[in-house]
Amino acid sequence: MAETAHGHVGSTGISNVKLGMWAFLGSECLLFGGLISTYMLYRGRVTGGPRPSQIFDIPFTSVSSFVLLMSSLTMVLAVSAAHKDDDQKTNLWLTITALLGATFVGGQVYEFTAFYKEGLGFSTSLFGSSFYTLTGFHGVHVTVGIIMLMSLVGILKRSSVPGKKAEVVEMVGLYWHFVDIVWIIIFTLVYLIPV
Amino acid sequence: MSTETVETTHEKEHGMSDAGYIRIALILGAITALEVTTYYVDFGPLFLPALLIMMAIKFVMVVSYFMHLKFDNKVFSFLFYAGLVLAVGVYAAFLATFHFFIR
Numbered sequence: 001m002a003e004t005a006h007g008h009v010g011s012t013g014i015s016n017v018k019l020g021m022w023a024f025l026g027s028e029c030l031l032f033g034g035l036i037s038t039y040m041l042y043r044g045r046v047t048g049g050p051r052p053s054q055i056f057d058i059p060f061t062s063v064s065s066f067v068l069l070m071s072s073l074t075m076v077l078a079v080s081a082a083h084k085d086d087d088q089k090t091n092l093w094l095t096i097t098a099l100l101g102a103t104f105v106g107g108q109v110y111e112f113t114a115f116y117k118e119g120l121g122f123s124t125s126l127f128g129s130s131f132y133t134l135t136g137f138h139g140v141h142v143t144v145g146i147i148m149l150m151s152l153v154g155i156l157k158r159s160s161v162p163g164k165k166a167e168v169v170e171m172v173g174l175y176w177h178f179v180d181i182v183w184i185i186i187f188t189l190v191y192l193i194p195v
Numbered sequence: 196m197s198t199e200t201v202e203t204t205h206e207k208e209h210g211m212s213d214a215g216y217i218r219i220a221l222i223l224g225a226i227t228a229l230e231v232t233t234y235y236v237d238f239g240p241l242f243l244p245a246l247l248i249m250m251a252i253k254f255v256m257v258v259s260y261f262m263h264l265k266f267d268n269k270v271f272s273f274l275f276y277a278g279l280v281l282a283v284g285v286y287a288a289f290l291a292t293f294h295f296f297i298r
Contacts (some may be wrong), residue, residue, distance in 0.1 A: 014268050022271040027277025033282030037290055069227060076261045080213055080260065120279045131234035177262045181254050188250040192234050 016142050025178050032182050035134040036169050036189060042126035044195045049124035051129075052195050064107040065187045068142075071100035072180045075173045082169035090169060091153050097176065098149040101142050108139045131190070138186060141179045148172050211260060219260045226253050 012019070043052060078093030112132070120128045152172055156165070211219075230249050233242055259265035264272050290296065 012270065016269055018271065019274070022274040024277075026274050026276075029275075029278040029282040030285070035287045037286035041290060041295060056230065058234050061204055062227070066224060066227055068200065069223055070220065072257060073216060073219045079215060080216065102244050152210075166212045174262055178256055180261075181257050184257065185251060188246055192230060192246055 015123050015167065017171060018174075025174065028178060028182075032134075032137070032185075035130075035137055036185065039130040039190060040133045040167050042130040043190075044128035047125055049119045049121070049128060050126060052190075055118050055120055056126070056191055057100060057111070058191060060107070060111065061187065061191050064104050064111075065183060066181055067107070068104045068183050071097045071104070072083075072088075072177050074100060075176045079166070079170050079173045082166040085166075087156060089193065091156055094149050094153050094156075094169070098146050100152070101146045101149070101176075105139055105146070107140050108135065108142075134190070138179070138182055141182070144177050145179050146170075146174065211263075211266075216261070219256060223253055223256060 004113075046052075072096040078090050078097060078165045081089035083094055090188075120131075122129055122132050149172060152169065226249050230246060233246050238245055258275070264275065
């Protein structure tokens with residue numbers, strides 16, 4: 001099997017790692033598609049507890065969304081720096097991306113706590129269950145992304161990256177951007193479109 | 196290799212410079228601000244289509260430029276969009292069975 005600047009390549013002439021990552025992201029579309037559709041179906045089912053319009057804090061969520069969107073910019077700058085073999089900048093942008101991601105997750109924890117205090121528990125209504133499941137799954141994905149980013153920073157500092165360094169950073173980047181595009185959809189369909 | 200040469204090689208491979216990424220991010224930020232505006236300003240019947248179009252533009256911009264799908268091998272585009280189209284088709288059918296679109 002040949003190895004190029006983009007890592008191991010098979011008979012297709014393209015990177016196997018990248019091919020695997022895109023196939024994984026394609027399958028993740030199905031996972032989030034299921035969660036989003038279930039939320040859309042149940043968002044109006046409020047038998048007890050608050051309705052979406054009573055608890056959503058749009059200015060707060062807008063700032064969170066902006067933070068996650070900007071983390072995509074810092075991530076792509078990290079990938080760009082990795083392609084230029086600039087380890088210092090790569091580490092800097094990866095760390096900033098992780099911090100922005102942590103800010104987003106912190107905001108989500110605050111939001112969940114505020115909703116719970118206002119009477120929206122996981123089993124309060126179908127709206128509550130589907131909302132917490134969808135946004136919780138996304139939050140877990142962001143958290144996994146932060147762990148990946150911080151691990152990558154540690155690995156890069158020890159200069160023990162398995163395979164091509166730029167490609168490893170790019171793969172983590174693809175996962176991070178995917179988490180961002182899922183939030184682009186969630187922000188519009190869950191928060192901005194009224195029930 | 197000089198910084199300029201490295202930058203040019205990166206642009207050739209990925210189609211964008213760092214300044215280009217910043218421009219894309221600014222456009223994405225502006226669209227997000229517009230999206231939020233629709234929550235407070237009454238856009239009448241244009242509200243839903245405008246919001247969905249802005250969401251789609253942001254989605255495609257991130258996938259095309261930040262994820263480099265626009266400049267990468269078309270096999271990756273096929274893999275990702277096949278999953279996306281399958282998801283949209285399956286779940287649109289799923290929602291239709293619950294009369295979601297005719298409420």
